[in-house]
Amino acid sequence: MTGDFKPKSEFLRVLIERGFIHQCSDFAGVDEKALAGGLTAYIGFDCTASSLHVGSMLPIMMLRWLQKTGGKPIALMGGGTTRVGDPSGKDEARKLLTVEQIETNKDGIRQVFDKFLTFGDGASDAIMIDNAEWLTKLNYIDFLRDVGRHFSVNRMMSMDSVKMRLERDQELSFIEFNYMCLQAYDFVEINKRFGCTLQMGGSDQWGNIVTGIDLGRRMGAPQLYALTAPLLTTSSGAKMGKTASGAVWLNADMLSPYGYWQFWRNCEDGDVSRFLKLFTELPLDEINRLGGLDGAELNEAKKVLANEATALLHGRAAAEAAAETARKTFEEGVLADDLPSVALPAAEAIGMGVLSAFVRAGLVASTGEARRQIKGGGLRLNDEPVMDEKSALTAANFKDGVAKLSLGKKKHVLLRAE
RNA sequence: GGGGGAAUGUCCCGAGCGGCAAAGGGGGCGGACUGUAAAUCCGCUGGCUAAGCCUUCGUAGGUUCGAGUCCUACUUCCCCCA
Numbered sequence: 001m002t003g004d005f006k007p008k009s010e011f012l013r014v015l016i017e018r019g020f021i022h023q024c025s026d027f028a029g030v031d032e033k034a035l036a037g038g039l040t041a042y043i044g045f046d047c048t049a050s051s052l053h054v055g056s057m058l059p060i061m062m063l064r065w066l067q068k069t070g071g072k073p074i075a076l077m078g079g080g081t082t083r084v085g086d087p088s089g090k091d092e093a094r095k096l097l098t099v100e101q102i103e104t105n106k107d108g109i110r111q112v113f114d115k116f117l118t119f120g121d122g123a124s125d126a127i128m129i130d131n132a133e134w135l136t137k138l139n140y141i142d143f144l145r146d147v148g149r150h151f152s153v154n155r156m157m158s159m160d161s162v163k164m165r166l167e168r169d170q171e172l173s174f175i176e177f178n179y180m181c182l183q184a185y186d187f188v189e190i191n192k193r194f195g196c197t198l199q200m201g202g203s204d205q206w207g208n209i210v211t212g213i214d215l216g217r218r219m220g221a222p223q224l225y226a227l228t229a230p231l232l233t234t235s236s237g238a239k240m241g242k243t244a245s246g247a248v249w250l251n252a253d254m255l256s257p258y259g260y261w262q263f264w265r266n267c268e269d270g271d272v273s274r275f276l277k278l279f280t281e282l283p284l285d286e287i288n289r290l291g292g293l294d295g296a297e298l299n300e301a302k303k304v305l306a307n308e309a310t311a312l313l314h315g316r317a318a319a320e321a322a323a324e325t326a327r328k329t330f331e332e333g334v335l336a337d338d339l340p341s342v343a344l345p346a347a348e349a350i351g352m353g354v355l356s357a358f359v360r361a362g363l364v365a366s367t368g369e370a371r372r373q374i375k376g377g378g379l380r381l382n383d384e385p386v387m388d389e390k391s392a393l394t395a396a397n398f399k400d401g402v403a404k405l406s407l408g409k410k411k412h413v414l415l416r417a418e
Numbered sequence: 419g420g421g422g423g424a425a426u427g428u429c430c431c432g433a434g435c436g437g438c439a440a441a442g443g444g445g446g447c448g449g450a451c452u453g454u455a456a457a458u459c460c461g462c463u464g465g466c467u468a469a470g471c472c473u474u475c476g477u478a479g480g481u482u483c484g485a486g487u488c489c490u491a492c493u494u495c496c497c498c499c500a
Binding site for chain 2: 262270271272295297299329331364367368369372375377378379408409
């Protein structure tokens, strides 16, 4: 997509080299801005959950690179748009989030940004803003007069996202239709307030961003630019960010650093060097060396990936601890102390049926599932396969008050009797 | 306004002459093989105090020994005519 464009700015050079770019409305234009210094760019984030997940890492890294190369990143929280509720889920009309929930979510998300960006009042300090600030103050009539008249329904109908829905006879509510207008307006408003001229986002945002550029032109804003990142899939085509145990959250209270480390460690072979470029800051020649490893040696590259990615999010110490836990658990088969653990009173723990023990550990959802897993040989107690579903935990199972319960080869939980 | 369809296992898609815990797929989980990878093969994929019991097919009633299946009303969605 970048063609043979030769960027002069460090910002674009890094993004292109590392594979962050899917499409850009005007490479030369963005390059010039970045070179002149003081390039300000923003990316919009949903605040429907109290944490972002790995899917958001790509845009976050783009903002980080922007800051590192001298630009000013803006993280836009969709507090205003979230308030309308996204009706794209087709069955039950999704519950609207309350203002307080949105605020709580913003706080959770803010914690992640603090780790990747430097916030403050300086020229290249990052800022976080919420579109509720201007969207909620909009007056419908004024909005129609000043902004709405610039939108052509004909054009909106021809946009891929809309066309697809119509072709498939899928619901497309008026609200959703209006999202485009609000998002486009955001761009213009942010330009007015912060002199921001570039919006970045996932490739699915292309249409919205370009609509914003168009609106800016009609409303007399300076030239605006769009830059999108590729949609991330694993090399076998699956969507990224979902794994075994659900979404890969960025906040530590929703997914431990160890779990996060494991996510990267378990990536597919074909993804390693791509991920190293996108999610770590290792120099490219180092990445090329790692990516060139063959077969089993590639596991070393995966460890580097896991270490670096985890260090960026949770800090170097947490990353090393996770690596150490993994090493003990997988390479030595020794019991590592900081595997995820569940504590319960000794009186209750000893004599507890294996089935409920695994349920308590959170490894299986029900005793029924535990039974099935036992039949399939998937449950282990202190590394010994559980054969009898009627057996119970004994004092002997707790070495130093700790019993290790495992589901499959990768998921381990320590049961602590206290 | 009139006429005709549709809603199924709490991840999704989808079959289902009145005997149904309900076909098949995708996804997910587990096992084997490996390298904590991919591919491949195999098993599982409502709950429980488990040879039994309980809860599930849009909602509420009804017919029946027995209803996902038939009847009535309602809700939501789609299509055709006006």
